[in-house]
Amino acid sequence: MGDFGVYAVFGVNGPPQKLLSAQGSCRVAVAVPSTVRQVVLFSSGPWGDRVCVNAELNDADRIPITIGKLTPYNKCLSWEQWEEETWTDSVTLNVSLEGLNLTTADWSEPELILAVKEYTPKDAAAPPTARDLKGKRKRDEGEDEDNKVNKTGEDENTCPNGAVEKTTPVRKAKGQTKGRQKLFGSGAANGAGETQGIVGRTPPQSAARTKSRQAKTPTHSAPLLSPSGRWGQTLCPIDAQTAILIGGQGARMQFCKDPMWKLCTEDLSWVAAETLAEGPTPEARIGHTAVYDPDTRRIFVFGGSKNKKWFNDVHILDTQSWKWTMVEAQGKVPPLAYHSCSMFRGELFVLGGVFPRPNPEPDGCSDSLYIFDPHLSIWYQPIVTGDKPSPRSGHSACVMQERKIYVFAGWDTPVCYNDMYMLDLGLMEFSAVKTSGKAPSPRSWHGSAVLSDTKFLIHGGYNGNNALSDAFVFDIDTNSWTEVTLPQLSAPRAGHSIITMETAGRRRFPEDGEDADAGSVGRTLLVFGGGDNEGNFYSDLTTVAVEELLGAI
Incomplete structure (x- = not known):
């Protein structure tokens, strides 16, 4: 060689x-x-x-x-x-x-x-210009936009489960005219799973690009110090100082070409991590899940979609050897996106999500619970009782006290939910939760994070027309909602990632007014990415002290 x-x-x-x-x-x-x-x-x-x-x-x-x-x-x-x-x-x-x-x-x-040595072959026609291509695609694919909105099940570039009667413009096909577009289209009911919701272009001087420019590294080794703007990614903590970012999609339906990053919470710095791991990396995707098993120190990536391709594969990243493997699993689980995935006693609990259309389910969304056992590499469906949630996607699921999973909101054509269900992991029994206080409005693609043994956070999301910026804390002891208002959480976001991580030692966060005490240990909420339904895709990292958040209740 x-x-x-x-x-x-x-x-x-x-x-x-x-x-x-x-x-x-x-x-x-x-x-x-x-x-x-x-x-x-x-x-x-x-x-x-x-x-x-x-x-x-x-x-x-x-x-x-x-x-x-x-x-x-x-x-x-x-x-x-x-x-x-x-x-x-x-x-x-x-x-x-x-x-x-x-x-x-x-x-x-x-x-x-x-x-560059330019090369023009003899007797070859000049390549079409970008303008010619765009004009052709616009004529072929973009005519009669109003009619496309109402072609249920035929429009590729629409949000999964978007309500047909909504007037939010549909996503434009690649190559069409540029303009301020909405992040989420509407129209494709029943799974419309060939598409992922956020679209629109980031303005040339958007916050994401400005930050990218300012974050140029002073050394030679990293041309960019932070991930590109995106939504639909996962951010998965693996230890007290590290989280792993996987996947996502940015402007013009472009799947991110910097799909994997490592976040160090000691100084809030990013390291491009796609070169760190050996083995076959997961194909680019959106709407997948990634959960970490602290016992085996492995990240499990499941499902998601990429344009017309849907996934039901399981990829494992061993964070000790930094090697990817793809599981040859037994049992059946359908291709799913925008589902929830929770880790309990070493197994993955996958609930809900969108099926690809038209098969295997005409209704598009799932109400089934699937469990993956990594030790046996097998999928199975447990016997569950009680009042289980209706089919939905884009919902959240929080594991509380290592014995309960709380499922909130989500979307199934044409309904957007704000209900709450609880799965008792000991009894394998679902029950509807009757809540008090001001509940969040119906939404999907919101962010959620566990704050303490008894409280979790719901922030932002998409309600069928707009990205949301409100935040609520749910208390499982009283089954009550409390709305919280903090400037750090005031930007409308949907499809973003929220995690909580322990922080220790003297550190200064951008939103904090003063240094933390040396040697102190606390928890910090980190918010990354998402979109605002106005064509902007975020690449910023927002931090909020959990103590400050709980103090605002």
């Missing part, structure tokens, strides 16, 4: 061009010609001690459009202009190498600016 090299192909007919070699520069910048609509980056040859190759498309202001990594397990990346929201005629591809004990001197050399 030849020496290690990193190559790029610019345009569908362009020849491969070597950018990095075993003896060459450690980084390179390439001005992409304005006629190029596609870029493919790949490696060839043995990787040796090389860790990864960072790749970044920048606009004229050197702000990242999208980022990716080549690794020994992922040796090819590709981009298309009409898939990238801010790709203009002034795009630069920056490529840098990590590994091989590179010294500071290796990085002090000037970047090499390459001119």
Whole structure:
């Protein structure tokens, strides 16, 4: 096999061009010609001690459009202009190498600016411009938008279970005219599971992109210090100082090309983590779940969807060996997205969710409970009694006192719920919970987190028209709701992630007015991502002291 090299192909007919070699520069910048609509980056040859190759498309202001990594397990990346929201005629591809004990001197050399050798085959028609493509797609796919809203079960790009009678604009197909669009479409009832709700473009100077620009690393190794804006991802704590971010979807229905990050809560820093783990990583997806088993120190990723593809696979990330494995499970579980998944005594409890249409269920949403036993690698359905929740998706489930699961809200065409159910894990019995106080309005895709042995939080979500910004605390001792108001939780969000983590030592959070006492131990609520139904996708990390939150009750 030849020496290690990193190559790029610019345009569908362009020849491969070597950018990095075993003896060459450690980084390179390439001005992409304005006629190029596609870029493919790949490696060839043995990787040796090389860790990864960072790749970044920048606009004229050197702000990242999208980022990716080549690794020994992922040796090819590709981009298309009409898939990238801010790709203009002034795009630069920056490529840098990590590994091989590179010294500071290796990085002090000037970047090499390459001119791409453009290639036009003889007798070949000029490639269609982005404008031509967009115009064609708009005529073919975007005409008569008002009629598309009412074609139940036929519109691909709509929210799962959106109510037909709603007037929220449907999601536009890739390549259609840009404009302020709603995050969630409506219209596809009965599972419409081919699509995921948030759409719309992030404005060029949105908060997410501004933060990305400000967060440029002072060192050479990481072109971006935080994840791109997204919704529908999972954020899974694995220890007192670490959480793992997996998946998600951003502007223009683009699945995130930086799908895995590690969050260090000691300084609230992010590390791109897709290069850390060996083995087959889960395919890009949204509406999946990820839960951590502290006994085996493994993360279990289940389900979700990607465009017309739906998943019922189980992927396991061993956080000790940092290796992915895919489970060959026995038993049957349907492909599901926007379900809930809870860990109890080493087993996964999967409830509800959306089926792909038209099969296996015409109604789209599930009311079934499935349990996965990792020791036997088998799915089974337990015998449950009592008054179980109606079919739904986008609901939340909180495990309380290691013996009860509280299920709240969700959506099934055309109803959006705000009811509460409790599953007694000892008796395997469901019961409807009669609550007091001001309850949250009906919603789905909200965030939830356990605050204490007796209290959990519900924040934000989507009610069929708007993203919500309110927050409520439920007390299982009194079965009562209490609304809380904090400035940190005032932004409308749906499809976001909320977790609580222990924090210790002297630390200063952005929202705190003063340092925590040295040696003190507390819990902090962390909120990441989501969208506001106005075309914005968040990449910020909001923190709230749990003590402050409980004090606001």
